[in-house]
Amino acid sequence: MTHLPYLIPGWILLVGVYGIVTSRNLVHAVVCLSVAQSATYVLLLTVGYQKKATAPVFSDIKPTRNVVDPLVQAMTLTDIVVGATVTALLLALTVQVAKRRGTVDPDQLRSLEP
Amino acid sequence: MNEVLIVAVLLLTAFMATAVVLTRDPARQAIVLSGYGIVLTVLFVVLQAPDVAMSQTGVGTVVVPLIVMLAIHAIRRHHTREPDEKDRS
Amino acid sequence: MSRRLRLLVLGVGGAGLAVLFALAAFRLPRFGGTFHPYGQRTLPNALARHTPNVISSINFDQRALDTLGEELILMASALAAVLVLRTVRAEQEDSAGEHAYGPAQVFDALRITGYLLLPVTLMTGVYIVAHGYLSPGGGFQGGVVLGSAIHLVYLAGDYPALARIRPVPMFEAGEALAAGAFVVLALWFAGQVKAMNAVVGLEVGCAFVLALAKFFEQALLVRKDS
Numbered sequence: 001m002t003h004l005p006y007l008i009p010g011w012i013l014l015v016g017v018y019g020i021v022t023s024r025n026l027v028h029a030v031v032c033l034s035v036a037q038s039a040t041y042v043l044l045l046t047v048g049y050q051k052k053a054t055a056p057v058f059s060d061i062k063p064t065r066n067v068v069d070p071l072v073q074a075m076t077l078t079d080i081v082v083g084a085t086v087t088a089l090l091l092a093l094t095v096q097v098a099k100r101r102g103t104v105d106p107d108q109l110r111s112l113e114p
Numbered sequence: 115m116n117e118v119l120i121v122a123v124l125l126l127t128a129f130m131a132t133a134v135v136l137t138r139d140p141a142r143q144a145i146v147l148s149g150y151g152i153v154l155t156v157l158f159v160v161l162q163a164p165d166v167a168m169s170q171t172g173v174g175t176v177v178v179p180l181i182v183m184l185a186i187h188a189i190r191r192h193h194t195r196e197p198d199e200k201d202r203s
Numbered sequence: 204m205s206r207r208l209r210l211l212v213l214g215v216g217g218a219g220l221a222v223l224f225a226l227a228a229f230r231l232p233r234f235g236g237t238f239h240p241y242g243q244r245t246l247p248n249a250l251a252r253h254t255p256n257v258i259s260s261i262n263f264d265q266r267a268l269d270t271l272g273e274e275l276i277l278m279a280s281a282l283a284a285v286l287v288l289r290t291v292r293a294e295q296e297d298s299a300g301e302h303a304y305g306p307a308q309v310f311d312a313l314r315i316t317g318y319l320l321l322p323v324t325l326m327t328g329v330y331i332v333a334h335g336y337l338s339p340g341g342g343f344q345g346g347v348v349l350g351s352a353i354h355l356v357y358l359a360g361d362y363p364a365l366a367r368i369r370p371v372p373m374f375e376a377g378e379a380l381a382a383g384a385f386v387v388l389a390l391w392f393a394g395q396v397k398a399m400n401a402v403v404g405l406e407v408g409c410a411f412v413l414a415l416a417k418f419f420e421q422a423l424l425v426r427k428d429s
Contacts, residue, residue: 002235006228008124012131013224014217019135021213027140027186031147034178035131038154041170042127045161048242049120051235055162056246059255059337067257068162069242070249074261076166078273081343081407084173084181085280088414091185092284095421098189107206117235164339165258168331172347177411180354184415187422 009043012036026094026104034087041076048072116160123157144182151175252394259341259396263403267393271386274406278382281410288417309360317359324352332404335396342400346407354415362423371416374409381406 016036023029048069054061056070098104130150137143151174158167232238249260262270328348335341356365384402388395 002233003229003231005121005124005234006231007225008128010221010224010228011128014221015128015132015135017217017220018213021209024138025140027182027189028138028143031140031143031182032135034147035134035150038131038150038174041154041166042124042157045158045163045166046124046234047231048163048239049161049235050237050239051117053162055164055339056242056257057164057255057339058250058257063250066237067246069239070257070261071239071242071245073163073166074258074266076163077169077258077341077343078262078270080166080169080173081347082273082277082280084178084347085277085284085410085414087178088181088418089280089284089287091181092287092414092417095185095188095192096287096290098192102192104189165256165341165344168339168344169347172344172351176351177347177415180351181415181418184418184422188418191422 005046005049006043009039009046012042013039024105024107026097026106027091029106030087030090030094033090034083037079037083040079044072044076044079120160123153123160127153127157140182140186144179144186147182148175148179151178254336254396256336256338256341258339259336259400262341262343263389263396263399264394267389267399270403271389274382274385274389274403277410278378278406281378281414284414285417288421309358314359317355317357321352321355321359324348324355328352328404328408332400333397335400335404342403342405343407345400346404347411349404349408350411350415353412357419362419365419369412369416371413374412374416377405378409378413381409 013036016032016034016039019032019035020029023032048071050066050068053066053068056067056073058065058067061067094104097109101109103109127150130146130153134143134146134150137146151170154174155167155170158164158170245257245261245265248265249255249257252260252264254260254264328345330345331340331348332342332345335345353369354365356368381402385399385406388399388402392398
């Protein structure tokens, strides 16, 4: 029980990788990649959680109050926003692939020629 | 009590992640992805991370599914033009 | 590589990863424990600099240099998405004659909801950016809200109006200016949390508007003759 929450991000990562490998559509693969990436958010925040602690915002609580780890939250925050633009870039590349090859099935994309 | 809530939401997150991956049609997947974004938001709130939850609501439930839908739409247009695409090359 | 071989490789690799991950997870400090050496070191610094939102303090004061890197990744990938889609657009204009944006058919309820929510959402975005040093929020979250808010006009079924209120060159300039201002702030004036929140909000908002604008162009452009 004390360590089981850490296994959830492992499961999310594996499921995402499974989706990428078995994908028949590049859009599906990109979405699976973003699912695999979301495992990092869950892992960071579960590592930073502390029992009976509150959010690390001191505008309305005493400075002596226990708070959860703010460092991992700051990392997750930037991770989410940057990850979204990277997903946008990958989808833009997928649109470009569809335009040039007429298909988004990875199995039909054999060589790297334009 | 709080622990039980966290474990329940964690299990729900794992379930939704699996659902997103197993939805093979990208258009349906965008909707499920939006639901996964909401579940992640709830998880971040119960893990006492309001800042992260805020950015997850915006990104995970609105922006990324919207981009996925638009990309699917754009790709579909290229698919319909597949034959003349080959003629020209 | 055949499908079966690929699945086999995935099975072996996945099983190995699962075992190693589980072993690592059970060596971590216990869930909900009080062992947070890095986080606890950030707290006194945030309080000493009078930034009640510790996360803003970490992002824009204590780890401002890391955030600078993240910002530049954000700008680079948004820029790359715009460039990749611009090529596609140019090719289409060369190859086919006239294009027009498809007509919109939207329920009245959705249209009214879109117009009503637009000012509220914009205000919320500005509030989240401006109040980020004090309460949950900040440049990243507020920028996302601002960047997606103006697309409510599209929800209201009016793509030409969206294209009018969203002149792409202006947002490109805003993105570049905000990125430059953030570099200056992060390298010489780290700790100006309010100013950095505003600049990051502008940059994130512009990045999302630009990327979404290009995707909208791609998705909604239809041939007039078809």
